[in-house]
Amino acid sequence: MKTDLSPRIKVIVYGLMTVLLIPFVFPTWWMVTSSVKPISDIFAFPPDIFPRRFDFSTYGRVFELQPFAQQYWNSAYIAALVTAGTMMFSSMAGYAFARIRFPFANTLFMIVLIGLLIPAEVTIVPLFQMFLGWGMINTHWPLVLIPIFGAPSVFATFVMRQFFIALPKELEEAARVDGLGRFKIFWTIALPLARPALGAVAIFTFLHSWNLYLEPIVFLSSPENFTLPQALTQFTDAYGGALWNVQLAAATMTALPVLIVFIIAQRQFVEGLAHSGLKG
Amino acid sequence: MASVTLSDVKKSYGKAAVIHGIDVDIADGEFVVLVGPSGCGKSTLLHMLAGLETITDGTIAIGDDVVNDLEPKDRDIAMVFQNYALYPHMTVAANMGFSLEHRRVAKDTIAERVKWAAGILGLEPYLDRFPRQLSGGQRQRVAMGRAIVRDPKVFLFDEPLSNLDAKLRVVMRGEIKALHQRLKTTTVYVTHDQVEAMTMADKIVVLSGGRIEQVGAPLELYDRPANQFVAGFIGSPSMNFIPGQVGASGFEADGVTLPCPAGTPIGTKAIYGVRPEHFTLSPDGIKAEILIVEPMGSETQVTMKLGQTSVIGLFRERVAGMPGETIGITIDPAKTHLFDAVNGQRLG
Numbered sequence: 006m007k008t009d010l011s012p013r014i015k016v017i018v019y020g021l022m023t024v025l026l027i028p029f030v031f032p033t034w035w036m037v038t039s040s041v042k043p044i045s046d047i048f049a050f051p052p053d054i055f056p057r058r059f060d061f062s063t064y065g066r067v068f069e070l071q072p073f074a075q076q077y078w079n080s081a082y083i084a085a086l087v088t089a090g091t092m093m094f095s096s097m098a099g100y101a102f103a104r105i106r107f108p109f110a111n112t113l114f115m116i117v118l119i120g121l122l123i124p125a126e127v128t129i130v131p132l133f134q135m136f137l138g139w140g141m142i143n144t145h146w147p148l149v150l151i152p153i154f155g156a157p158s159v160f161a162t163f164v165m166r167q168f169f170i171a172l173p174k175e176l177e178e179a180a181r182v183d184g185l186g187r188f189k190i191f192w193t194i195a196l197p198l199a200r201p202a203l204g205a206v207a208i209f210t211f212l213h214s215w216n217l218y219l220e221p222i223v224f225l226s227s228p229e230n231f232t233l234p235q236a237l238t239q240f241t242d243a244y245g246g247a248l249w250n251v252q253l254a255a256a257t258m259t260a261l262p263v264l265i266v267f268i269i270a271q272r273q274f275v276e277g278l279a280h281s282g283l284k285g
Numbered sequence: 286m287a288s289v290t291l292s293d294v295k296k297s298y299g300k301a302a303v304i305h306g307i308d309v310d311i312a313d314g315e316f317v318v319l320v321g322p323s324g325c326g327k328s329t330l331l332h333m334l335a336g337l338e339t340i341t342d343g344t345i346a347i348g349d350d351v352v353n354d355l356e357p358k359d360r361d362i363a364m365v366f367q368n369y370a371l372y373p374h375m376t377v378a379a380n381m382g383f384s385l386e387h388r389r390v391a392k393d394t395i396a397e398r399v400k401w402a403a404g405i406l407g408l409e410p411y412l413d414r415f416p417r418q419l420s421g422g423q424r425q426r427v428a429m430g431r432a433i434v435r436d437p438k439v440f441l442f443d444e445p446l447s448n449l450d451a452k453l454r455v456v457m458r459g460e461i462k463a464l465h466q467r468l469k470t471t472t473v474y475v476t477h478d479q480v481e482a483m484t485m486a487d488k489i490v491v492l493s494g495g496r497i498e499q500v501g502a503p504l505e506l507y508d509r510p511a512n513q514f515v516a517g518f519i520g521s522p523s524m525n526f527i528p529g530q531v532g533a534s535g536f537e538a539d540g541v542t543l544p545c546p547a548g549t550p551i552g553t554k555a556i557y558g559v560r561p562e563h564f565t566l567s568p569d570g571i572k573a574e575i576l577i578v579e580p581m582g583s584e585t586q587v588t589m590k591l592g593q594t595s596v597i598g599l600f601r602e603r604v605a606g607m608p609g610e611t612i613g614i615t616i617d618p619a620k621t622h623l624f625d626a627v628n629g630q631r632l633g
């Protein structure tokens with residue numbers, strides 16, 4: 006976006022934007038800086054913008070108090086599986102709902118969408134029963150399967166369907182004339198062009214899985230199986246008091262991949278947008 | 286290369302019938318233009334030919350084979366779409382070679398064919414670019430390149446020039462025509478622009494409301510339109526229509542008698558048709574009141590009142606008159622047309 010603003014208005018606009026930035030940036034800044042403060046400095050009032058004393062031992066203690074590396078790996082591979090699975094299922098289901106004419110397609114889609122209206126808290130008990138029956142309690146299976154076949158994937162399917170509906174039909178007709186079958190059209194034409202939508206799906210499914218809290222505390226019971234959000238609650242001293250600085254060090258490390266995923270996927274986003282559109 | 290035969294082809298979407306029985310024979314190597322107003326079913330017909338739409342009734346044959354149930358890829362046709370439909374994520378070369386790749390043609394052969402097509406269309410400098418880096422005319426050429434690399438039996442064009450500006454349209458019109466003369470591939474070309482139809486076609490099929498109005502060579506349609514619809518559709522500006530009846534001394538319209546060919550029974554109610562370019566200026570001709578004069582340099586377009594009907598005349602000469610004045614005009618009876626007042630069919 007390029008606009009010609011007079012210098013005075015520019016100053017006002019940028020000033021306003023800077024002020025608005027504070028509530029977004031401050032908590033993150035406080036989290037990162039407090040993770041290297043001795044615990045007694047954390048509650049200083051007014052809060053210190055820059056730490057007065059540094060205590061980097063917190064980062065080491067994170068790994069002593071919990072099997073944090075293992076938990077990190079748990080969260081990472083679960084989120085990766087969920088993201089990959091959701092991208093695969095939602096793109097295929099979205100394409101089918103958008104392009105293949107089959108009886109009751111729209112009714113079926115509505116039924117699928119209704120899944121979004123049911124809160125996770127409602128289904129968690131029956132899901133627990135189900136996974137108990139399958140012997141999957143205290144394993145990662147529920148954390149992988151529930152998002153892929155549950156609400157996050159439904160939302161992703163919706164996004165993909167809307168994208169494929171908007172994709173010009175002529176592209177696929179051209180591909181049919183060029184000799185491609187249905188799956189090849191999906192794979193070589195529709196899917197590569199769906200990169201912006203897939204980028205969005207990847208971001209929010211990854212975030213959803215990474216931040217998942219209710220399901221891990223319900224399904225997991227041993228620390229070496231924990232995921233990060235669950236592990237974050239476990240940094241306490243012998244009397245159950247929270248070790249704030251250690252917890253914030255863990256939180257800082259937890260937030261890092263989110264930032265990385267966002268930066269990578271966002272570039273895909275913009276690139277994908279530039280690709281779309283036939284003419285003009 | 287092959288002929289194409291449509292026999293009693295029909296199409297309905299659910300209960301809505303959009304094509305009501307089309308019969309067309311297209312000879313091997315012929316350039317046929319399907320023309321008609323928006324919504325008359327041109328694209329639908331072309332899609333059925335391509336195999337992208339199912340055929341509700343009737344048969345379509347390419348060569349000697351009925352292709353009703355064949356997939357597009359098995360019909361050996363190539364299609365150029367209105368919005369080009371180039372694959373945005375592939376280079377020009379990849380776009381053009383795409384169909385061959387999926388037919389398991391050897392890599393060198395593909396490269397060779399793409400180079401050949403690019404040569405014909407002047408696309409060599411752009412082979413590594415993406416469609417978004419090309420101008421409208423260049424994209425149009427890539428779309429054509431994608432069609433010709435395969436050397437199909439039939440080319441199908443769906444309004445390929447409608448996204449181009451007027452000047453480029455004339456250029457591309459020439460290029461498509463030249464391409465056809467060079468390759469001599471049977472071509473079905475859809476447009477709603479009668480000028481494109483007239484200049485490019487060996488044979489024009491005029492469609493309206495899912496029915497054929499007339500089939501014929503361009504000048505045949507111009508000289509002897511089969512009905513009022515074709516008469517009004519072909520030619521620009523359109524033919525003038527004046528209601529009235531055939532009298533003893535000519536065609537009796539409201540307030541004026543016009544020359545018309547003999548042979549139609551006196552008293553017949555009819556629509557009189559005369560093209561704007563078939564009026565001639567003549568001081569002692571029929572008097573007409575000038576309404577608007579539009580000089581265009583090479584010719585002058587005059588809107589005038591002939592009796593009580595306002596008509597358009599197109600003159601090679603410059604017309605000096607001002608609105609409100611009268612001019613004299615003559616009409617060659619051989620160049621006039623009479624249509625049935627009720628069903629619009631040609632009389633005589």
Ligand SMILES: Nc1ncnc2c1ncn2[C@@H]1O[C@H](COP(=O)(O)OP(=O)(O)OP(=O)(O)O)[C@@H](O)[C@H]1O
Nearest residue numbers: 298301303321322323324325326327328329330477
């Ligand atoms: N999928 C569809 N379902 C119902 N009706 C349709 C469908 N596709 C086309 N039609 C109808 O069929 C008729 C012919 O459409 P078609 O696209 O062939 O027109 P066209 O002659 O190509 O017009 P244009 O010059 O505007 O491209 C139209 O009246 C249209 O509303």
Ligand SMILES: [Mg+2]
Nearest residue numbers: 327328329444
């Ligand atoms: Mg059309």
